[in-house]
Amino acid sequence: MTDSAVDMVHLNIHQRQSIGHLVEPAPNVAQLEKAFQAALTAPDHHRLKPTRFVIISGDQREAFGELLSKALADLGETDPVQLERVKNHPFRAPLLVLALTQFQPHPKVPNFEQTLSTGAAIQNFLLSLQVQGFSSMWRSGAVIESNLFKQALGLAEDDLISGIIYIGTAAKVIPARAEINTQNYVSYWNK
Incomplete structure (x- = not known):
């Protein structure tokens, strides 16, 4: 890979x-297929493929908003303003993708490693979308803990809804991210 190609990769990562x-x-x-292909190359101990994606687009966003509202009520929320607010969340973007972690039993691969694998898959997905000219927002919130929500997605109680990814085009130009001083976060181990 040439230095300029490496610089382009770093720029894409840095600007996300x-x-x-x-x-x-x-x-x-x-374009989504390219992003899913990138996502599913994430590190995955014993290639268990615990990550799943569900696409929500167009008219399905309204039904998904209803599910979000029911899931929030399932968690005990009774404020009608909050229940209506979450019902409108899917309209924040033209496309949503749910990232799920369906744990695969394995004696050498604990659930936390499978969770990390899904996190890496999501990051690959976001970077692939960005290099194709799209923007995104990875959200979670209390609603992802709802068993009603998990059941509606065909998940077991201990599986995870790892995020709701909102996807589209940025409505306005976003300022570039500031340079990060890595010395605040990186050290060398010394015995």
Whole structure:
């Protein structure tokens, strides 16, 4: 890989950031396929493939908003303002993708490693979308703990909804991320 190609990869990684206001266009089927292919190359001990994705687009966002509201109520929320607010969350972007972790029993691969694998898959997914010109926001919130929500997605109680990824095009130009001083976060181990 040439130095300029390496620089482009680093720039894509460095400039990735969450964008809250997303509009059309969203990725098409071929662009999403590229992002899913990238996602599923994430580190995955014993290739258990615990990561799953569910696409929510177009008119399905309304039904998904209803599910979010029911899931929040399942967790004990009774405020009608909050229940209505979460019902509108899917309209923050033209496309949503749920990232799920379905744990695969294995004597050498604990659940936390499978959770990390899904996190790495999500990061690959976000970077692939970005290099294709799209923006995203990875969200979670209390609603992902709802057993009603998990059941609606065909998950077991101990499986994870690892995030709701909102995808589209940034509504406005976002300032570049500031350079990070890695010395605040990196040290050398010394016996």
